[in-house]
Amino acid sequence: MMFSSMHTHTIFCDGKDDIETMCRAAYEKKLFAIGFSAHVPIEKQIGKKSNWNLKEENVNDYVKEVLAAKKRWQGKINVYLGFEADYIKDIRSPLDNDITSLKPDYLIGSTHFVSPKNGAQPFTVDGPIEEFEKGLKEGYNGNAQALMNDYYDTQKEMILAGGFDILGHADIIKKNCQGKYTWPKESELCRQKEIAQAAAKTGIIIEVNTGGINQKRLKEVYPSLSFLQIIREFDIPVIITSDAHCAKDINGNYGIAIQTLNIADINKHMLFNGKFNNKAVWKIEII
Ligand SMILES: [Zn+2]
Ligand SMILES: [Zn+2]
Numbered sequence: 001m002m003f004s005s006m007h008t009h010t011i012f013c014d015g016k017d018d019i020e021t022m023c024r025a026a027y028e029k030k031l032f033a034i035g036f037s038a039h040v041p042i043e044k045q046i047g048k049k050s051n052w053n054l055k056e057e058n059v060n061d062y063v064k065e066v067l068a069a070k071k072r073w074q075g076k077i078n079v080y081l082g083f084e085a086d087y088i089k090d091i092r093s094p095l096d097n098d099i100t101s102l103k104p105d106y107l108i109g110s111t112h113f114v115s116p117k118n119g120a121q122p123f124t125v126d127g128p129i130e131e132f133e134k135g136l137k138e139g140y141n142g143n144a145q146a147l148m149n150d151y152y153d154t155q156k157e158m159i160l161a162g163g164f165d166i167l168g169h170a171d172i173i174k175k176n177c178q179g180k181y182t183w184p185k186e187s188e189l190c191r192q193k194e195i196a197q198a199a200a201k202t203g204i205i206i207e208v209n210t211g212g213i214n215q216k217r218l219k220e221v222y223p224s225l226s227f228l229q230i231i232r233e234f235d236i237p238v239i240i241t242s243d244a245h246c247a248k249d250i251n252g253n254y255g256i257a258i259q260t261l262n263i264a265d266i267n268k269h270m271l272f273n274g275k276f277n278n279k280a281v282w283k284i285e286i287i
Pocket of ligand 2: 007008009084243
C-alpha cells in the first residue's frame with residue numbers, strides 16, 4: 001500500500017526541519033510523494049504579525065528550494081510544490097494572484113480564520129487556546145455554536161469559490177473545543193453534510209489529517225469518524241496526510257487514519273501524481 005505526505009511544513013513557516021531533511025524522511029519511509037505546503041503569507045492582508053506563515057520576502061526562496069529538491073530527488077521520490085492557502089472572508093483566498101502566479105503543483109485550501117459578524121477582529125480557531133478563547137468571547141459573546149456555524153459557513157464559501165485541490169483539516173474547529181465548548185451534535189452533522197455536498201459539487205479531495213494526533217492535541221483524525229461517514233455517502237475521494245511540522249511526523253499516525261477509514265467503510269485513498277494541462281492527476285490506491 002502506497003502513501004504520500006502532501007501536507008508538510010518546514011522552517012520556511014512553522015516547521016522544525018528543512019526541505020532536504022523532509023525529503024530524506026519521505027524517501028526513507030518509501031512514500032510515493034512528498035508535497036510542501038507552506039502557509040501562505042498573510043501579514044499584509046491581516047495587518048499584523050504572524051509567526052506561523054511564510055514571510056512575503058521568503059516566498060521566492062521557498063519556491064526555488066522546493067524546485068531544486070524536486071530535481072535532486074528525481075527518480076527517487078516525487079517532490080511537489082504546494083501551499084496551504086488560507087481563506088479569510090473578504091481578505092485572503094487560494095485564488096489570490098500572488099499564489100496562483102507561482103504556479104504551484106497543488107494547493108490545500110484551509111479555513112483557519114473566522115470573521116465575527118459583530119466586527120471583532122478575525123482570529124484563527126487553530127491558534128493557542130488563549131487567542132481562541134479571546135476570539136470566542138469578543139466575536140461571539142462566548143457562544144460556541146455561533147462560532148461553529150461561522151466556521152462551517154466560511155469553509156463552505158471557500159469550497160464553492162474553489163481554486164484549490166485538497167480541503168485541509170475540515171473540522172479543525174474541534175481542536176480548541178474538545179468537550180469544553182459544545183453544541184448539539186446534530187447541528188454540526190448538518191453543517192458537515194453541507195460541506196460534503198459542496199465538496200462533491202466542486203470535485204475536490206478531502207484530507208484525512210493526522211496532525212492533531214501528531215501534535216498530541218487530539219486522539220482522532222480530521223475529519224472525525226462521523227464526518228467521514230458523511231463523506232463516504234457522497235463518495236468524495238480522500239487523501240491521508242500528516243500535517244507534519246517535523247521529519248519524524250512525515251507519516252505520523254497513518255495507522256489511525258487507515259483504521260478510521262476502515263470503520264467509515266472507505267476503502268481507497270488518493271495519491272497525487274502531478275499536474276498536467278493545469279489539472280491535478282490522482283492515482284487511486286486501495287486500502
Ligand atoms: Zn492548517
Ligand atoms: Zn498545515
